Structure formats: C-alpha cells, structure tokens
Amino acid sequence: MRALLYMCAQTSVLHDEHLKNIYHRHRSKGKNHKQAIGVIMHKMLRMIWGVLTSTQPYNATTDKNNQTKKLNNSPTIKKEELKQKEDIRH
DSSP states (O other): OHHHHHHHHHHHHHHOHHHHHHHHHHHHTTOOHHHHHHHHHHHHHHHHHHHHHHOOOOOHHHHHHHHHHHHHHHHHHHHHHHHHHHHHHO
16 A cells, blocks of 8 residues: 555656645755655645545645645744743743
C-alpha cells in the first residue's frame, strides 16, 4: 500500500498544482525529496479521508481555503497560549 501511495504522490507532484506547491514549499524549508514526498503522501491520505467522510468530491479550492483559515488562526492561538502560561507563572 505504501509503495502505491508513494507512486501516487510522485505523480501528483508532477501534475497537480496544489500538491506541487506544497512539495516545493517543504523543499524550500530544507526537506529532501523523500521527506517532501512523505508530506504529500500524508496529505493525500488526509484528502482521501476527507472525501470518504464528507461524501463530497475533492476540491483543491476548499483545501486551500482551509489552509488559509488555519494559518490566519494559528498565530492568535499561540499568543493566547503564551499569555496563559505567563499568567500562571506570575
């Protein structure tokens, strides 16, 4: 199964713009080829799970919107966590 997923990830990096962007983003962060492909493999598993649980076809736009929403919410959550830790210390 893993070998099949690996080959799917390799192909998707060549032909799917969304996954290609994710691959290149991780490569630019210093990951080697196999590590970046591992990220794509994990992403594909999450995409498959999402399609199966939501019974909706895959839509790259929805995935991009979810990533943007996550990035926008992430810094505020970390700031709140840091505030709570500081309050506990003082």
